[in-house]
Amino acid sequence: MLKEVLLGLLAGAAVLTVGILLGHFAIDKGNSAPAWVQDASRDVDENMVERFLAELDNIQIQENLRELTKVPHMATSPGDEATVEFMLKRWQDPKTGLDSAWREDYNVYLSFPNKSNPNKVSVADPSNVVLFMVREREKAYYPEQEDPEVVQPFAAYSPAGNVKGKLVYANQGKISDYELLNGTVDLKGTIAITRYGGEGRSGKAINAAKFGVVGVLVYTDPYDINDGLMSDENETYPHSWYLPPSGVERGSYNIDFGDMLTPYLAAKKDTYRIPKEDIKGIPPIPTQPIGFEDAYRLICELDGDDAPIEWQGAFNCTYKFGGPGFKSTSQFNNCNVHLDIYNREELRNSANVMGVIRGSVEPDRYVIYGNHRDSWVHGAIDPSSGTAVMLEITRVLGKMLKEGKWRPRRSIIFGSWGAEEFGLIGSAEYTEEYFSKLSERAVAYINVDISVFANATLRASSSPATQSVIFTASKQVNAPGTTTSVYDNWIKYYNRTSPSYGIIPNVGYLTGAGSDYAPFMHYLGVTSMDISYYYDRSKTRARIYPAYHTAYDTFDYSSKYIDPGFTSHQAVARTAGNVLVRLADSLLLPFNCSDYAESLEQYHNEAVKNFEAKLMANDISMDSLKNAVEQFRKAATKLNSLIRDSDLANETPLKARRINDQLMLLDRAFLDPLAFPEKYAFRHVIWASRSSRVPTFPGLADAVEKAESTGLKEDWHQAHKHLSILTQAIAGAAHTLDDVI
């Protein structure tokens, strides 16, 4: 009986256990977690990142580049239209494309030479007999240079006009250059020849006009671009990466960015356009770039005093000011230089190609990745090295997407901008048209324009918030052909000592408007970065890769001299792609506000060192600025503690969203649309462009230096005003990092 009872109990216990197990596991509980709970806490999948990086392929990039550079694709040209179609085809590919892709056209103000009446630069005697003509086309070494779509070298936005005058040499065309020159030569009615560097393109002509100069030539001195080398017999391309003697840097001669006729308005058909005579920042006088082969002929014949040592370039003659004009012993004695410029401005339709991947968890947060599509000629490096990389990133992500293996947490927007070369036009119009939407939702903008300038090291410039994610990404990628990480390689070339981290790679700031990051960083206040592979500065003093904006920036040039094997392209694709995926997939945005604090402190120290005594002497105290910077540091520390003490994956998703909003909107908090009325679309109080050489807050530095130079009371008022604007911006940003209530 006992046995039976025991057996019965045992059987009962077993049955009970089965019941408990069934009840617990087999029957769904009504209050079990909804499916989205897991989803909301989705974070970066490191396995996915690894697979993604592994699949980014150098040969694919090479083939992208080959396709993109088949023909010249200057903005709105047939070649540009072909790249639009190519991008759309790739991004709409059913197997490797994005969720959707489309084009958006703007009707923008561009400037072109007249194909049937090319610009001419000549030397003619007083009875206008031409003794010398500057080349109209660059010399052909390969069929690429003979393509009829190669645009004649020209200065976009230079006015048309026929001018002549005695030649003078004006160094880099800075105001100080003309001032010096004007001390010995009467500049009225002269033509100035200047070299690239030291001053913006249009600045050379704007400055010149102030002194009565009637026309400007611009060339690239072999000293500045070729480490002095000049001979295409054996020294320059196709024998090396150096610029051939006839090579000419084209470029847009303007200061502001965006379509010039529609400031702050997207350039649609019906949009109000300002009168052309109200355009600012373009050459007031005919201007034309020429090759150093021709510049050599002109400069070495000049009469007049010897130019200062800093004005001397690599030509084997002494650079003189010009009589004005040529030496009496020269065949050009008494000759004028003639500029016959036939540039025409036109309204043209320029397309951005847009592509998106919809985010699964936070579709209303956008990580934007972009590059311009238009080149001056074939643009193998500028911009197609970046486009080739972007296309490889979208191919691999598109494939994972279409195969159902991945979808980002946040939305990703890819932009292939039009008409960047004419002044960041496509990206600027995009930010104007979608200002509100982007201001509300853009997490970050990644710009990869020229992806590989040279194959030595990574280079990055960015908002300080993104330093850490760039470091994270670059540690996971190997430098081309090595087992060293991109990060470790980078630190060897460009480093700095951080008070928090010790020696780290030196990430630059985005204080200018050199590429399409400008409308994002400066106008929208979107945390931005610009990533590329760059020079070993100990090996060359070239101001940029020598074929820049010439007919030699071709697939051949790139594959032979910039990145044979395309492994540096691949390293950039992996680094920038890694950053992109981390920004799109992280539960917590990988922005570090304490790194921002470090940059502000660094700027503040410079400001104190350079300006505090001067301000104090004018009864202006910097104490409030100091307090604001300290307040920012404290708030950043507090937010980092909150993050450290959180378990975001297991707390309400509204908490991660709240912190992410604080991080995402940090750069936005520094915007002041009224701070720089004289600087178009520069609204970011910290990173706006700066004239001062002191690496510090631009408004304050420029205002103090101006007040110092004029000594005027109202200029000291302006300095005080900029100090207050800055202080309020930093304190305001600190409030956004502090406890939300």
Place this chain on the structure above:
Amino acid sequence: MLKEVLLGLLAGAAVLTVGILLGHFAIDKGNSAPAWVQDASRDVDENMVERFLAELDNIQIQENLRELTKVPHMATSPGDEATVEFMLKRWQDPKTGLDSAWREDYNVYLSFPNKSNPNKVSVADPSNVVLFMVREREKAYYPEQEDPEVVQPFAAYSPAGNVKGKLVYANQGKISDYELLNGTVDLKGTIAITRYGGEGRSGKAINAAKFGVVGVLVYTDPYDINDGLMSDENETYPHSWYLPPSGVERGSYNIDFGDMLTPYLAAKKDTYRIPKEDIKGIPPIPTQPIGFEDAYRLICELDGDDAPIEWQGAFNCTYKFGGPGFKSTSQFNNCNVHLDIYNREELRNSANVMGVIRGSVEPDRYVIYGNHRDSWVHGAIDPSSGTAVMLEITRVLGKMLKEGKWRPRRSIIFGSWGAEEFGLIGSAEYTEEYFSKLSERAVAYINVDISVFANATLRASSSPATQSVIFTASKQVNAPGTTTSVYDNWIKYYNRTSPSYGIIPNVGYLTGAGSDYAPFMHYLGVTSMDISYYYDRSKTRARIYPAYHTAYDTFDYSSKYIDPGFTSHQAVARTAGNVLVRLADSLLLPFNCSDYAESLEQYHNEAVKNFEAKLMANDISMDSLKNAVEQFRKAATKLNSLIRDSDLANETPLKARRINDQLMLLDRAFLDPLAFPEKYAFRHVIWASRSSRVPTFPGLADAVEKAESTGLKEDWHQAHKHLSILTQAIAGAAHTLDDVI
């Protein structure tokens, strides 16, 4: 055996069932929903709303008002400091207070008369013998008027100065008034007497100065305020609500809002201050307000032609232009009017009192409720009727909070603003200091300044987005002393026919800067509303309640003539309080973007009707604007469908957050900081102030009317520019309502 087997099976089945039950219910599943899942979907609790409304008590409001109005509390006066302490005491009360409360001081530019050398207005003969003096104080009917802290009537920001001249009557001091007057009278060197209405306070003096007028008097005509009544023997206060003969409307004589010396910057100690001579919008000549008792003496003695019929007021004499000066038969014959003004500008510390309730689910979303605290004298109606209501709302919410019965989903910020009477200074400085934080997070701003102008009906002005929540709230509250809802009562007094809803109460737009909503609506683009109880317009033509800004705006006046029993105050507390709780607690923000579309369509129709032909005649097409308005309507409809098809309480909380962000930021999308360079801090392209009488888009209307009047090409350019700004703003807002990607 069979029985045993059956019994055994039965027992086994029972045991199994127990097991299943135990397993299912007694053992916690690892993947059951975390606590925050429920929390994240929290919505308005209608029971809580009911209890809240029921507890809002008229007698408490009355007692709040009694306390607030014990002494005059002009900005920065000892009385103002006492109200600061009182607010803090109430908001820090351990049983009925908020989570926290504090004061924030700004150092602001104010203007006061000189107590020891009061402003004087007199009539004197050519040898300066004074024949008549205007009252320096209002007549005392009760001890309140005798309080030494009652500030002498004055025009804040009128310059000090001693001027004299022959008197002229200039009606309302509009430009057209002076033009008409100047046709028959030489205004140079005259003193103009003007009546309130038709033109802003300072405008009367700014316009006058253009014609050579040297001083301005301003009075309130009994026609405009007292329905013609004048006698304090039986007709005016204390016998009725009408203004006693000696009553004077004080006021700030300026155009822009915010501290005048620190535009766009919070007025801290070290903040840059513009030179005083750069202040715009204040009287250039001495200006002083006087009572109609004195104005009667002056106006009825004037010589000259009869003024037009529209210039006539309620005095029992014919209003004449002035010879200039007085009739030859008058005792004032040949006399001058003298203004001796001793106003002084001072930097004073003015406090905002801030109080917060932390939101439980979305602490980083702020519903802001505010009112100014400063009055001119006792300010029982302006502003203390609003403050008494605010304190009752915070008492009831604070009690529920402290008792643990309620905590809002979103954070609530209460603001008791300082120095509003001098130009919305406290609220403006607050929005400047916390610009970024508020731009990012403010859901709405509710302004209840004068809560009860009169006890007839609710009045509301707001962004169209909030019409529906105001309606919802007002339907749940009974009109004082009735069983009719506030909504049904309202519709009887002010209604309109909506294309979508038929006849509904007419909610106004916030196109001006009449109270502290202006910095929120116009500068920050925060969806705002202004709520009060208002007149039966069929019963009076008083331009405002008669004791406005006088020494008669007292508890006695309010409790006898404005709202005996304080039930209208209670109705406002319930309506505004209900709106507040719904904004703070709703899972989905109760904003309706289709109602916004209706307002844009209404404005668009007016623009087409009034301006399309004129624009077309100048080759400017309105088609893009039409498209933008249609695009907005479509996007609004789409968002409303998405909301209708959602089950937000059971979907990821990130979805509700996403839609709420779209709704919260809708008004922000209409901001353009560069649209109105001549209008300080007006950035909202739709609701900015407007000179045109056409109820439509302000920038477009004013620009077209200007172009029409000048006929200048550049003015038509400006009209086109404003059309493009507007079109881009509406299209940009539409993009924010559309699918997020």
